[in-house]
Structure formats: structure tokens, C-alpha cells
Amino acid sequence: MSDRPRFDPTTALVVVDVQNDFADPDGGLYVEGGDAVVPLVNEQVGAARAAGATVVYTQDWHPEHTPHFAKDGGVWPVHCVAETWGAELHPDLDVPEDALIVRKGVDGEDGYSGFSVRDPETGEQAATQLGRMLEERSVRTVVVTGLAGDVCVKETALDAVRLGYDTVLPLATTRMVELEAGDGQRAVDAMRDAGVQVVMA
Numbered sequence: 001m002s003d004r005p006r007f008d009p010t011t012a013l014v015v016v017d018v019q020n021d022f023a024d025p026d027g028g029l030y031v032e033g034g035d036a037v038v039p040l041v042n043e044q045v046g047a048a049r050a051a052g053a054t055v056v057y058t059q060d061w062h063p064e065h066t067p068h069f070a071k072d073g074g075v076w077p078v079h080c081v082a083e084t085w086g087a088e089l090h091p092d093l094d095v096p097e098d099a100l101i102v103r104k105g106v107d108g109e110d111g112y113s114g115f116s117v118r119d120p121e122t123g124e125q126a127a128t129q130l131g132r133m134l135e136e137r138s139v140r141t142v143v144v145t146g147l148a149g150d151v152c153v154k155e156t157a158l159d160a161v162r163l164g165y166d167t168v169l170p171l172a173t174t175r176m177v178e179l180e181a182g183d184g185q186r187a188v189d190a191m192r193d194a195g196v197q198v199v200m201a
Contacts, residue, residue, distance in 0.1 A: 003200045005044070005143040005168045007051035012139040013044055014114055014130070014160075015057045016146030016153050018093050021079040021086035023147060028086050029079040031148045033175040035090075040173045041145050042094040049096075054137050056100040056130060058114040058146070058156070061087055066108035067120040074120060075179070082106065102130045113155035115163065131163060141166040144196075149174035150187035157196045168197045 007013065018041055021027035023034035048055050060080035068074045080087040089095055104111030109126075110118045118125045134142070142160040144153055144167065153174050160167040169191060176184030192198055 004047075005170055005199060007048045007053040007143070009052040010139055011048065011051070011141040011143060012054040012056060012134050012137070013048040013143045013145065014156055015041055015045065015055065015093070016114060016144060016156050017058055017060055017080075017148075018090050018146045019059055019080055019086065020088050020090055021060075023090045023093075027079070029077050029177070031175045031177050034147050037145075037147060037173055037175055038090050038092045042092075044143065044145050044170065044173055045094045048143070054100070054134065054139055055096075056102060056114070056133060057089060057093075057095060058102045058104060058130070058152070059087060059089065060105050060111055060152075061103035062105045062111075063108050066105070068105060068108065068110050080105075100133060102128050102133070104128055112152050113159040114152070115156060115159035134165075139165070141168065143168045143170065145170055145173040147175060148177040150176040150178065150183040154187040154191055157191050158194050161195045166197070167195065168199060170199050170201055172201045 021029050022031050061082045062080050069078050110120045114130045116125050142165040144157045157167050
């Protein structure tokens with residue numbers, strides 16, 4: 001088994017939520033080590049683009065008030081409010097001018113997966129445009145990277161498997177938020193059990 005994902009024109013690299021609120025120590029929901037992920041993700045972006053693969057970036061893009069936030073009945077501190085510094089992609093992240101970007105949680109939903117959002121009150125799910133983007137480009141393999149490994153990266157990878165993609169997670173390119181101790185390892189186990197190929201770099 002290779003320690004690195006391989007890219008070609010039938011592969012998509014999905015860069016999940018490498019935003020200031022997660023990747024900057026001053027962010028509203030900083031993931032420990034999140035800033036260290038940025039150059040590692042950039043290596044993946046460079047390799048993907050050189051091989052003609054599709055690169056898509058996701059962003060949490062929440063309204064100021066949403067049941068997703070603890071202050072409004074949810075579990076998370078306020079983060080990635082639309083049009084704020086915290087919601088911006090990290091300034092050191094390699095993002096081309098014509099980048100494909102999927103914003104999630106825009107109407108107050110739980111936007112964990114890049115592929116889907118869920119109403120936090122009714123549980124109703126809806127697809128984002130990510131699946132359509134990949135289908136239009138005849139993608140067969142999805143490489144998932146970014147933040148955080150036990151939340152949005154995990155849910156994006158699990159959705160990719162459910163949708164029939166060969167799915168790869170380079171573990172070195174993510175970090176875990178660990179809302180509860182052990183969440184990181186449980187997430188890795190869940191992804192492996194679902195069929196995600198977890199590689200080290």
C-alpha cells in the first residue's frame with residue numbers, strides 16, 4: 001500500500017475547511033495543530049494540480065444565528081460566520097484564482113460533509129453541489145484532506161464512500177478537534193471500517 005495518494009485526471013482532492021477559525025490559533029474553534037496542516041495540504045494541492053486532478057475547497061459559511069452554535073442550542077462555539085475573517089480560507093493555503101469552492105451551512109444547517117447538509121432541528125438532509133461537480137468531471141477517486149479529521153473530514157470521507165468513490169485520507173494532512181477524548185481514533189476506525197483507505201502522508 002502506498003503511503004501517499006496518487007493523483008490523475010479521474011481523482012479529486014477535496015480540501016475541507018482550512019479556514020482561519022479552525023487553522024489559526026486566534027480562531028473561534030482552533031483545532032490544535034491546524035496551522036501545521038496548511039503546508040502539508042499545499043503539497044497535496046500541488047501534486048493534484050500537476051497531475052490534472054480536480055481540486056475543490058469547502059468552507060463553513062454560517063449565518064450569525066444558527067442552531068448549529070451553542071449559543072443557539074447547538075454544541076459548537078461560534079465559528080466561520082459568513083463574510084468574517086474566521087470564515088476566510090487560511091491566507092497561506094494554496095488557492096488558485098479559479099478555485100472550485102463549496103460553501104456549506106449557509107442557511108443554518110449542520111454542514112459537516114462537503115457533500116451534504118442537514119437541518120439541525122428536523123434532520124432533513126440535502127446535497128451540496130460537490131457531488132455534481134465531481135460527476136461532471138468523471139471523478140472516480142476522492143482524496144480528502146483538511147480540518148477537522150474527526151468531524152468534517154470524516155463526514156466528507158464517509159459520504160464519498162457512500163456515493164461510490166474510491167476514497168483516500170492522508171492522515172498526516174489533518175488534525176482532530178477531539179470534542180470528547182478518543183474522538184480522533186474513533187473517527188479513523190470508522191473511516192477504515194467504511195472502506196476509506198487511510199494512508200500516512
